[in-house]
Amino acid sequence: MEQKLEFAFRQTMPAQPLHFDESKCVGCHACMEACMIDVMTPGEEGHPPVVSFPDECWYCGCCVMECQTGAITLRHPLMNQTRWVEKASLKKE
Numbered sequence: 036m037e038q039k040l041e042f043a044f045r046q047t048m049p050a051q052p053l054h055f056d057e058s059k060c061v062g063c064h065a066c067m068e069a070c071m072i073d074v075m076t077p078g079e080e081g082h083p084p085v086v087s088f089p090d091e092c093w094y095c096g097c098c099v100m101e102c103q104t105g106a107i108t109l110r111h112p113l114m115n116q117t118r119w120v121e122k123a124s125l126k127k128e
């Protein structure tokens with residue numbers, strides 16, 4: 036009997052680069068205006084913008100710097116969190 040193989044593509048979740056603290060956000064949308072590549076689109080009045088294109092984010096931090104209330108936290112992907120260290124520091128004493 037012929038064995039039938041099945042394949043499936045694993046879907047990865049889109050990155051969520053921005054986290055808004057709603058208690059700090061005044062809904063000015065200055066962060067959205069600062070983003071050069073329009074990751075965000077307008078949200079409801081008095082609320083943060085909507086992160087409509089999260090995979091396009093460059094993690095440049097411009098929106099974070101523009102926010103006057105400190106309402107945005109940038110969530111870097113794991114790949115960006117790696118740290119460069121001296122090779123010698125990895126050797127056992």
Ligand code: SF4
Nearest residue numbers: 060061063064066102
């Ligand atoms: S700049 Fe800050 S306060 Fe203004 S909408 Fe963006 S997150 Fe909210």
Ligand code: SF4
Nearest residue numbers: 070092093095096098
């Ligand atoms: S980190 Fe930069 S690219 Fe990403 S949303 Fe903010 S301003 Fe846009």
